Amino acid sequence: VHIRGNNPAIRDASTFxxxxxxxxxxxxxxxxxxxxxxxxxxxxxxxxxxSFYKRCFPTAQVLxxxxxxxxxxxxxxxxxxxxxxxxxxxxxxxxxFFNYENYAKMTTQKYPERELLVVxxxxxxxxxxxxxxxxxxxxxx
Numbered sequence: 059v060h061i062r063g064n065n066p067a068i069r070d071a072s073t074f075x076x077x078x079x080x081x082x083x084x085x086x087x088x089x090x091x092x093x094x095x096x097x098x099x100x101x102x103x104x105x106x107x108x109s110f111y112k113r114c115f116p117t118a119q120v121l122x123x124x125x126x127x128x129x130x131x132x133x134x135x136x137x138x139x140x141x142x143x144x145x146x147x148x149x150x151x152x153x154x155f156f157n158y159e160n161y162a163k164m165t166t167q168k169y170p171e172r173e174l175l176v177v178x179x180x181x182x183x184x185x186x187x188x189x190x191x192x193x194x195x196x197x198x199x
Contacts, residue, residue, distance in 0.1 A: 065164075068165060071165075071169075073173040073174070073175060074172055074175065075175045075177065076161070076176050077176075077177045077179055078177070079178070079179045080179075085142065086118045087153075088151055088154055089121065089151065091153065092111075092152065093107075093111050094108055094112060095111070103149050106149045106150055110137060110138075110141065115134070121142075124138050125142065144157040144160060
């Protein structure tokens with residue numbers, strides 16, 4: 059799902075078709091994707107990412123361990139919690155900032171009367187087949 063700003067397609071849609079992914083798999087994938095070791099960043103962006111990825115969370119496992127510690131006075135704990143909840147800086151991790159809550163605000167919360175269809179990426183073919191049948195089609199491929 060990639061939705062940006064005031065998209066007329068959202069305003070005019072009668073139905074939303076959303077793909078969702080296991081939240082833990084999405085977090086780990088996003089962490090690895092935006093990690094400073096895997097991207098080319100410079101200047102202020104690099105400074106912010108270094109603070110997150112090098113100083114605090116060199117691996118996703120370290121992030122999980124720090125969050126599990128629940129040490130609310132720790133700088134890294136606060137930074138990690140805000141980022142994972144989607145309230146961190148977009149420069150640190152764009153996918154965690156633009157999370158499902160963010161998309162819901164632009165779609166289903168703004169237009170609650172609209173139909174919502176959801177496809178899970180981990181069960182893609184099963185969900186698409188069920189959707190096809192629900193829309194009057196066949197379950198035969």
